[in-house]
Amino acid sequence: MSEFLQFLFSGLTVGAVYAMVALGFTIIYNASEVINFAQGEFVMIGGMSSVFLLSAGVPLPLAMLAAVVIAVGIGLALHALAIEPARGASVVTLIIITIGASILLRGLAQVVFDRQFHSLPAFSGDVPITIAGAALLPQTLWVLGGALVIVLALGWFFTRTLTGKAVMATAHNRLAAQLVGVNVRFVLMLSFGLSAGIGAIAGVLVTPITLTSYDVGTMLALKGFAAAILGGLGSAAGAVLGGLLVGIAEAMGAGYVSSEYKDAIAFVIILLVLFFLPRGLLGGKAAERV
Amino acid sequence: MLLQTRGLTSHYGRIQALKGVDIAVGEGELVALVGANGAGKTTLLRTLSGVQPASGGSVAYSGADITASAPYRRVALGIAQVPEGRQVFGPMSVEDNLRLGAYRRRGDDAEGALEAQFARFPVLKQRRAQAAGTLSGGEQQMLAMGRALMARPRLLLLDEPSMGLAPKIAEQILDIVCGLRADGMTVFLVEQNAFAALSIADRGYVLETGRVVLEGAGRDLLADEQVQQAYLGV
Numbered sequence: 001m002s003e004f005l006q007f008l009f010s011g012l013t014v015g016a017v018y019a020m021v022a023l024g025f026t027i028i029y030n031a032s033e034v035i036n037f038a039q040g041e042f043v044m045i046g047g048m049s050s051v052f053l054l055s056a057g058v059p060l061p062l063a064m065l066a067a068v069v070i071a072v073g074i075g076l077a078l079h080a081l082a083i084e085p086a087r088g089a090s091v092v093t094l095i096i097i098t099i100g101a102s103i104l105l106r107g108l109a110q111v112v113f114d115r116q117f118h119s120l121p122a123f124s125g126d127v128p129i130t131i132a133g134a135a136l137l138p139q140t141l142w143v144l145g146g147a148l149v150i151v152l153a154l155g156w157f158f159t160r161t162l163t164g165k166a167v168m169a170t171a172h173n174r175l176a177a178q179l180v181g182v183n184v185r186f187v188l189m190l191s192f193g194l195s196a197g198i199g200a201i202a203g204v205l206v207t208p209i210t211l212t213s214y215d216v217g218t219m220l221a222l223k224g225f226a227a228a229i230l231g232g233l234g235s236a237a238g239a240v241l242g243g244l245l246v247g248i249a250e251a252m253g254a255g256y257v258s259s260e261y262k263d264a265i266a267f268v269i270i271l272l273v274l275f276f277l278p279r280g281l282l283g284g285k286a287a288e289r290v
Numbered sequence: 291m292l293l294q295t296r297g298l299t300s301h302y303g304r305i306q307a308l309k310g311v312d313i314a315v316g317e318g319e320l321v322a323l324v325g326a327n328g329a330g331k332t333t334l335l336r337t338l339s340g341v342q343p344a345s346g347g348s349v350a351y352s353g354a355d356i357t358a359s360a361p362y363r364r365v366a367l368g369i370a371q372v373p374e375g376r377q378v379f380g381p382m383s384v385e386d387n388l389r390l391g392a393y394r395r396r397g398d399d400a401e402g403a404l405e406a407q408f409a410r411f412p413v414l415k416q417r418r419a420q421a422a423g424t425l426s427g428g429e430q431q432m433l434a435m436g437r438a439l440m441a442r443p444r445l446l447l448l449d450e451p452s453m454g455l456a457p458k459i460a461e462q463i464l465d466i467v468c469g470l471r472a473d474g475m476t477v478f479l480v481e482q483n484a485f486a487a488l489s490i491a492d493r494g495y496v497l498e499t500g501r502v503v504l505e506g507a508g509r510d511l512l513a514d515e516q517v518q519q520a521y522l523g524v
Binding site: 162165166168169172173175176177178179180181182183 | 339340341360361362365366370371373377378379380381382386389390391393394396437438440441
C-alpha cells in the first residue's frame with residue numbers, strides 16, 4: 001500500500017507537469033490547429049533561466065518571476081518572427097516551423113547556459129511528509145498547487161472574461177470570430193504568450209524535484225503531447241486529466257514493471273489512443289444541430 | 291454613399307470569383323443582391339467584411355478607403371456581417387454569443403444592447419443560457435442577426451438569411467429585415483430567393499459569374515423579363 005501510494009505521489013508530480021505542457025499544446029491548438037512542438041522548451045527555459053539568475057545573485061522569487069517573463073517574451077518572439085510571417089501556410093508547415101524553433105531554442109540554451117544538469121532549492125525545504133508510509137516532498141505540493149492555480153485561472157479567463165471568450169470563439173468558429181471583430185492574430189499571439197508562461201511556471205516548480213538541463217524539453221513535449229492526445233486534443237479538462245493519467249501510468253510502470261521502460265509508456269499510450277480512442281477521453285464534440 | 295465598390299475583383303487561388311464589381315449602398319437603404327449559386331454573392335460579402343482579400347479595385351465606406359483594412363477594423367467602423375449558414379458559436383450560450391457581438395464595443399452599454407436584442411428576438415431571451423448549437427435553424431438565424439446587431443452597425447450585411455428555413459420562418463426573418471430598415475438601418479441583403487428579396491428592397495443588383503449584369507429599383511427588377519426568366523421561374 002505504501003509502495004502504491006509512493007508511486008502515485010511521484011506519478012501525480014510528473015503528471016501535473018505533463019498536464020501543464022498539455023495545456024500549452026491545447027491553447028495554441030485551439031487558436032490555430034497548430035501543435036507547437038517547442039512547448040517543452042518553454043519548460044526548460046523556465047527552469048534554466050531561474051537557475052542561472054539565482055546563481056547570478058538574484059533572489060529566488062525574483063529569479064523565478066524573471067524566468068517566466070523571459071519565457072513569455074520568447075513565446076511572443078516565436079509567434080512574431082516564425083509563425084506570423086508564415087501566415088496562410090498550411091498547418092503542417094507551421095508545425096514543422098515549431099519543430100525547427102524547438103531545435104533552435106535547445107541549441108541556444110547550450111550556448112547561453114551550459115550542458116550540465118542543474119537544480120533549484122526546494123521552496124519549503126526537503127523534509128518529506130510521511131503519509132501512510134509514503135514520503136511526500138513539500139515541493140510536490142507546490143507543483144500540484146501551481147497546476148491547480150493555473151487550471152482555475154485559465155478556467156476563469158476562458159469562461160468569465162470577454163477576451164477569454166473571444167479566444168474560445170475563435171477556436172469554435174474562426175470566421176464568425178473575425179466577423180464579430182476579434183483580431184485573430186492577437187488571439188494567436190496571446191496563445192503563444194500564455195502557453196510559454198504556463199510552460200515556464202511548470203519548469204520553475206518542478207526543477208527542484210526533477211532537475212533541468214538544456215535538452216529536457218524534447219521528452220516533456222512528447223509526453224505532454226501524449227497527454228493532450230489521451231485527453232482529447234483541444235479539451236483543456238482533457239489535457240489535465242491526460243497529463244495526470246500519463247504521469248501515473250509512467251510511475252506505476254516504472255515501479256511495478258521496470259524503470260527501463262518508463263519513457264516508452266507515454267508512446268504506448270499514444271499508439272493505443274490513436275488505435276482505439278482517436279478522439280481521446282474528453283474530445284467528443286458537444287451536441288450541435290446543423 | 292455609405293458603401294461603394296469600384297472594379298472590385300477577388301480570387302480563390304487562380305479562380306476569379308469577382309470580375310470587377312461596382313455597387314453602391316446609400317445610408318438608410320435596403321439593397322438586395324440576387325443571383326444564381328456560384329455567381330459570387332457570398333464572395334462579394336466576404337470581400338466587403340474583409341475576410342476575403344480583394345485582388346483589385348476598391349471598397350469605400352463612409353468616404354474612407356477600406357480595401358485593405360482587417361476585418362476587425364471594419365467591425366469597429368460599423369460594418370457587421372451575418373454569415374451564410376449562421377455560424378453561431380455552437381458550444382457557447384446564447385448570451386455569450388450575443389455579448390461577443392459587442393466585442394468591439396467594450397465599455398459601451400452592453401446590457402442595453404443585450405436587452406434591445408432580447409426585445410427584438412424574445413425567443414433568444416427564453417434560451418439565453420442554452421448552447422447556441424442546440425437552437426433550431428430559425429432561432430440560430432435570429433441569434434446570428436442579434437449578434438451582428440450587438441455591434442451597433444451602420445451597415446448590416448446579410449448573407450442568405452432565409453436559407454434552409456421553413457417558408458413561414460423565412461418570412462418571419464424577412465419581416466425582421468424590413469423592421470430593421472424601418473428603424474433606419476442600412477442593409478445589404480444577399481438572397482437566393484430573388485422574389486422575396488426584391489419585393490422588400492429599395493434597389494437591387496443582379497450578379498452573374500462575378501459581374502453585375504443588371505441593377506435598378508427592386509420593383510423594376512421584379513418586372514424585368516430577363517430577371518423573371520432567370521430567377522423568378524416565371
